[in-house]
Amino acid sequence: MAADTDMVNLLVIAGATLAIPILAFVALFILWPSALIKIYYWYWRRTLGLQVRYADCGGYRFCYSYRGKPGYRPSILMLHGFSAHKDTWLTVVKYLPKHLHILCVDMPGHEGTTRTNTEDYSIRGQVRRIHQFVETIRLNRKPFHLIGTSMGGNVAGVYAASYPSEICSITLICPTGIRYPCETKFDNHLQDLEHSHYTLSIPLIPSTPEEMEDMLKLCSHVRFKIPQQILQGLVDVRLPNNDFYQEVFMEILGENSRYALQEHLHLITAPLQVIWGKQDQVVDVSGAAVVAEALPGCRLDILEGCGHSVVMERPRRTAKLIMEFIISLGTTSGPIKKCS
Structure with a gap:
């Protein structure tokens, strides 16, 4: 009888031990989905071996994550897109060789990087800030590989044109900053916005779960089924930043930034790779041909x-x-393991 009682007590304790994290997860999911999202990114960074660090320069602070150490192989710096953050790259970092030195930085004003009311968030302004970051951590002691997606691709291309000696190669993923021969669904939104003098809501700056779902449909050809609570969490995380996002949006649409990449293409001397989604509804894939015409030796994927x-x-x-491109250039010393 005593043994049975002990067994029951053990099962109760075990059940309670398991119930606590389960209940905590359910509570976060229902009540604080935004907190759950932050925990998710923290756990994923930890799992992939990424560490978060800060780089201070003249009162300005950059937040970045990194894995590996500088060595004979070129480091890889990754620039995310508009209204995103350094953790955008976790999905790709997962499949990159673990021995490479990889850095993912929060773009100016985004996430953990300093945000000021007087900051220049134009493409050239962001290029200057990223160069400040590169110099602060001394990443440019040897040429590195630069990757940028969307707005980050625009910044990466102008950076490579402005500081050619620092770049050994560059990958642009669906970059903005080009005069696209064909229009997209987003271009139609932009025309409506301009006609309304920007009084309409901006599709890339959602403020409700429904608008968040619409933005995801606009940006992704693959349809992801996302629970309403997670959509709410994504909105909750973004809402405090929406005024800032609108400021950046207006800057990169301005005459000094809208076609910045195209205006600098002829100055890019490093080997270039362009990766583009054929069904891109934000910036049309026809932009790839524009890049190829300006730089005939570039690689298109x-x-x-x-x-x-x-x-x-x-x-x-x-x-x-990305790894096929880097390996094809022979810019590494010693063998590179294949992506897992």
């Missing part, structure tokens, strides 16, 4: 069944293409 969010829709394929 067009992904079928893929939209604007290439790093989310095709992370394994993206990592594979």
